[in-house]
Amino acid sequence: MRVLVIGSGAREHALLLALAQDPGVTALACAPGNAGTAAVAEQRGVDARSPKAVTALARDWGADLVVVGPEIPLVAGVADAVRAAGFPVFGPGADAARIEGSKAFAKDVMAAAGVATAASVIVDNPARLDAALAEFTPPYVVKDDGLAAGKGVVVSPDLEVARAHAMHLLDDGHPVLLEAFLDGPEASLFCLVDGRTVVPLLPAQDFKRVGDDDTGPNTGGMGAYAPLPWAGDDLVDELVARVVQPVADEMAERGVPFSGLLYAGLALTSAGPAVIEFNCRFGDPETQVVLALLRTPLAGLLNAVATGTLAEQPPLEWSDGAAVTVVVAAEGYPGTPRLGDVITGAEGEGVLHAGTRRREDGAVVSAGGRVLSVVGTGADLAEAREEAYRRLGGVRLAGSHHRTDIGLKAQQGEVTIPAR
Known part of the structure; x- marks a missing residue:
């Protein structure tokens, strides 16, 4: 099976590594990919948001299966176009992808399906914002109704912080979703x-x-x-x-x-x-x-x-133990990241690439906010954490930052589900 993966992040690098272990896979390609995916798959240039371009690439490369990784191409209808051209595609069509592309659509589906979710209000006019905010108590949850790469959300006990974020979204022409805060892990x-x-x-x-x-x-x-x-x-x-x-x-x-x-x-x-x-x-x-x-x-x-x-398909099989990943982010992230810094240790075991590219001189440099994702596995969470941070210790990127507590509270037994 010839598998074409669309995307350029650590998710796609992880998918490619897993696909490479499948004995049924005879060839792998990634488009547009990054410096890390180039080590495991053929790299092809493409505008991942263009249904026409991705379809042409699938045809040119002779894909037996197309896997669309990111949400933006899915919401744009890339899977629809490739599927219509006769290729098996892993990824929903644009209508179904609205479950992520429109929080209002998702809320409507959940209401009809009887699925519990936070009470919410959609605001599309600044004149209605203050009255809508008054319906909620702190902490306030303010979201971009559309795609925002995980960064369109503010959760704050401060009404003015919540209001400022909502106004920023509205000023940019984005409807705002206000939600009640949900407790629990x-x-x-x-x-x-x-x-x-x-x-x-x-x-x-x-x-x-x-x-x-x-x-x-x-x-x-x-x-x-x-x-x-x-x-x-x-x-x-x-x-x-x-x-x-x-x-x-x-x-x-x-x-x-x-x-x-x-x-x-x-x-x-x-x-x-x-x-x-x-x-x-x-x-x-x-x-x-x-x-x-x-x-x-x-x-x-x-x-x-x-x-x-x-x-x-038969039941899935899993390895025993646990896995931990720690993201290495560029200076400035989640704001405007600094780009173009040389990375050393980026080809170590368990190091997955996200925002990277390879310069003409062969050096791997940062090319995004989230640069690397370092993975460790072990017999339990403690061992997996130790391995992930050990591997991360071999990575160098000027100005980078990462969290030191991924999985720590769970390891220490400090995460519990509230009693019902």
Whole structure:
């Protein structure tokens, strides 16, 4: 099987590494890729947001399966165009991708499916903002209704901070979603979905705030670990039954069946699980830890989703133990990152590339805000953390920063689900 992966981040690097382990894969290509993906796959240039360009590349390269990684191409209809050209595609069409592209659409689907989520109000006019904010109590949750790479969210006890962020979004022409705050630890659950067939992967937890102890602004994600040592054995079954299956069924009922990876971001509250957000693709950085533990050949799974045969697949197999990933970010991130700095140690074991490129002189340099994602595995969370940070110690990037506490509270037994 010749597999073409669309994207350029650490998620795509993780996907390629997993695909390369599948004996059914005969060739791999990544477009546009980065300095790290070049070591495992043929690199091809493409405008990943262009349905026409990606379709032409799939045809030119002779792909047997196209895997669309990022949300922007999916929302833009890239999967629709490639699928219409006769290629099996892992990734939802544009209509189904609205589950991430429009928070208002996602809320409507959840309401119809009876899935718990935070109470919310959409504001599209500054004149209505103050009255809408008055309906909520601190901490205030303010989100961009569209795609914002994880950085369109502000959670603050300060009304003025919340109001300023909302006004900034409205001034840019973006509708604002105001939400009630959800208590309890957060979890990410990836599910392979083929219409009404739902197959869950391991649950993970990611870290959105830029600083240790969850301080500072939100980012696209500064690290993650899997599985969740504090979660009961029945948690995944409960989340599928109460959240993912009803949403998949509702989308099928609406004539927009989901095909691909449906990502539920959840708060495990005292009243039960509640959805924070849905994504229409593998999440980053959780993909790096989930796939590090997957033993079932990945290409066969993704192809089964793309061809509508997921229900025929045997149960997934997983490695014992745990995985941790720590993101190395460029100076200035999550604001404007400094680019072009030389990275050393970027080719070490467990080092996945996100915002990197290779200069003509052969040096690997930073080319984005989240630059690298360093993965460690071990018999338990403590060993996986130790291995991830040991590997990170071999990486050098001037001005870079990373969190030192990824998975630490879980390792110390300090994460619990509130009693119901």
